[in-house]
Amino acid sequence: MSQTSSENKTDLSPTNGASKVAVLADDDNSRTVSKSVFQNIAQGLSGRLLVLTIVFVMIAEVLIFVPSVANFRNVWLQNHLDTAETASIVYLDGADFMLSEKAQGDLLKATQSLSVSISEGSVKRLMASSPTVGMVGERVTLGVMQPFESLKSSLSTLFFGGERIYQVSGPMKSRDSQIMLVQEDKYLRAALLNYARNILLISLVISLITAGLVFLALYWLIVRPIIKLSSNMDAFSQNPENASLVYQPTGRGDEIGVAEDRLASLQKDLQTTLRQKQHLAELGLAVSKINHDLRNILASALLFSDRLAGIADPTVQRFAPKLVKTIDRAVEYTRSVLDYGKAKESPPQLRIHKLHQVIADVGETLNVEQQANFEWKNEVPKDLEILCDSEQIFRVVLNLGRNAVQAMETDDASSLVKQLTVSSAIQGDHLELRISDTGPGIPVVQQPKLFEAFQGSTKSGSTGLGLAIAAELINAHGGKIILERSDQRGSTFMIILPYQKN
Ligand SMILES: Nc1ncnc2c1ncn2[C@@H]1O[C@H](COP(=O)(O)OP(=O)(O)OP(=O)(O)O)[C@@H](O)[C@H]1O
Numbered sequence: 394m395s396q397t398s399s400e401n402k403t404d405l406s407p408t409n410g411a412s413k414v415a416v417l418a419d420d421d422n423s424r425t426v427s428k429s430v431f432q433n434i435a436q437g438l439s440g441r442l443l444v445l446t447i448v449f450v451m452i453a454e455v456l457i458f459v460p461s462v463a464n465f466r467n468v469w470l471q472n473h474l475d476t477a478e479t480a481s482i483v484y485l486d487g488a489d490f491m492l493s494e495k496a497q498g499d500l501l502k503a504t505q506s507l508s509v510s511i512s513e514g515s516v517k518r519l520m521a522s523s524p525t526v527g528m529v530g531e532r533v534t535l536g537v538m539q540p541f542e543s544l545k546s547s548l549s550t551l552f553f554g555g556e557r558i559y560q561v562s563g564p565m566k567s568r569d570s571q572i573m574l575v576q577e578d579k580y581l582r583a584a585l586l587n588y589a590r591n592i593l594l595i596s597l598v599i600s601l602i603t604a605g606l607v608f609l610a611l612y613w614l615i616v617r618p619i620i621k622l623s624s625n626m627d628a629f630s631q632n633p634e635n636a637s638l639v640y641q642p643t644g645r646g647d648e649i650g651v652a653e654d655r656l657a658s659l660q661k662d663l664q665t666t667l668r669q670k671q672h673l674a675e676l677g678l679a680v681s682k683i684n685h686d687l688r689n690i691l692a693s694a695l696l697f698s699d700r701l702a703g704i705a706d707p708t709v710q711r712f713a714p715k716l717v718k719t720i721d722r723a724v725e726y727t728r729s730v731l732d733y734g735k736a737k738e739s740p741p742q743l744r745i746h747k748l749h750q751v752i753a754d755v756g757e758t759l760n761v762e763q764q765a766n767f768e769w770k771n772e773v774p775k776d777l778e779i780l781c782d783s784e785q786i787f788r789v790v791l792n793l794g795r796n797a798v799q800a801m802e803t804d805d806a807s808s809l810v811k812q813l814t815v816s817s818a819i820q821g822d823h824l825e826l827r828i829s830d831t832g833p834g835i836p837v838v839q840q841p842k843l844f845e846a847f848q849g850s851t852k853s854g855s856t857g858l859g860l861a862i863a864a865e866l867i868n869a870h871g872g873k874i875i876l877e878r879s880d881q882r883g884s885t886f887m888i889i890l891p892y893q894k895n
């Protein structure tokens with residue numbers, strides 16, 4: 394069958410905000426649709442930032458605009474009063490005559506007023522007046538009005554005015570008199586509207602420029618690094634073992650720099666863990682294979698050792714049962730290794746055992762008594778009984794003992810004291826079992842990870858599992874194992890086990 398595109402349906406989830414690509418597949422074919430840049434900006438962080446910046450700048454402009462309207466109105470009214478004063482002042486000293494009709498018309502036109510009057514003390518002089526003045530609503534005295542009232546009045550004119558008449562008055566600058574204008578508010582309103590329109594336009598331009606600059610700055614400082622981080626996460630998650638995909642921090646000192654450092658160290662840790670896991674999996678496979686064949690070999694060895702037991706020679710009679718027991722034990726291990734597929738030790742089968750005997754078995758298996766220079770001391774009281782899984786405790790002490798022997802074997806000076814001592818002490822509800830040697834001690838750098846699988850070992854050809862297995866078995870017993878002391882005089886491991894006196 395020929396491969397059609399539908400067989401290769403791929404869901405490429407968006408990799409980053411800047412270039413999201415989605416592959417849509419239907420029954421017959423798949424279609425690639427590139428989302429437009431605008432859509433991406435609108436949906437992404439950058440778009441939201443852009444809109445928010447515009448909105449915030451507009452709000453700021455409105456907050457500035459409202460008081461400035463009141464100010465504009467006051468200035469507008471003051472300008473008209475000043476114009477009226479300048480025009481009237483020429484006639485003021487001319488005593489009692491009235492302005493000609495034309496002059497009155499010009500004055501009213503210049504000041505956009507219905508009437509202009511001046512009061513000096515109790516004398517009020519009407520400078521100019523149109524035939525019909527109408528009902529005066531509001532009376533405004535410049536310089537006396539409070540800011541809030543002025544604001545209210547300006548907004549009222551802006552939104553509801555146009556057909557109202559008001560009177561505005563203020564002190565004259567040239568003499569100690571008041572000048573008064575009666576005006577239709579349509580001129581003031583038109584000026585206010587014009588001012589508002591200009592402010593709105595300027596606000597818009599300022600908003601757009603500010604928003605653009607803020608957007609660019611934020612895009613450059615935040616959005617772009619985030620896109621870079623997320624696309625690296627995507628690429629890394631597809632192939633976490635590829636060391637070249639570990640993020641290279643840019644060395645920034647801010648929060649994004651911290652996130653970059655964290656991501657890089659997380660990825661490195663993950664790669665180390667993956668390598669360990671792979672190591673474990675390979676080891677598991679190798680162990681299973683070896684174990685499989687080893688079991689067959691041990692089965693034959695068991696058969697031969699059974700045969701040996703039948704030989705009357707006293708030396709053979711002495712060693713044959715030990716040999717059978719040891720091979721039996723090995724067969725049992727190979728079985729439990731197969732169980733190890735579960736990645737956990739089986740729970741301890743607790744029975745009451747004589748601890749001295751379990752330790753003695755370890756001594757025999759280590760064969761230390763037979764070696765020159767080695768001194769083996771089993772100081773556990775012969776009658777000490779403890780509830781435990783003797784096989785597991787045997788394995789634990791054997792691992793510790795073998796480590797000690799291996800450590801002491803490295804020193805070949807014949808004058809060296811090579812002593813391996815196992816002792817016990819009961820402390821209330823627990824038992825302390827100490828395995829001490831006179832070896833060279835464990836380097837301090839090695840100590841923190843001593844009980845972690847594959848971490849503590851420095852010896853070539855060893856797996857670095859012994860202490861990890863020991864710790865796991867003792868934990869399952871409800872106890873713990875610690876390195877009590879380690880220096881040039883030797884090391885002491887202490888196993889703490891729950892203890893109940895019978
Ligand atoms: N009594 C000791 N004296 C000196 N070094 C020790 C002693 N016990 C453990 N060590 C050090 O701790 C390391 C870890 O021991 P562990 O038993 O976990 O692994 P291993 O002996 O290297 O390998 P394995 O036991 O799996 O074959 C050893 O390689 C050794 O360097």
Ligand SMILES: [Mg+2]
Binds near residue numbers: 792796855858859860
């Ligand atoms: Mg070991």
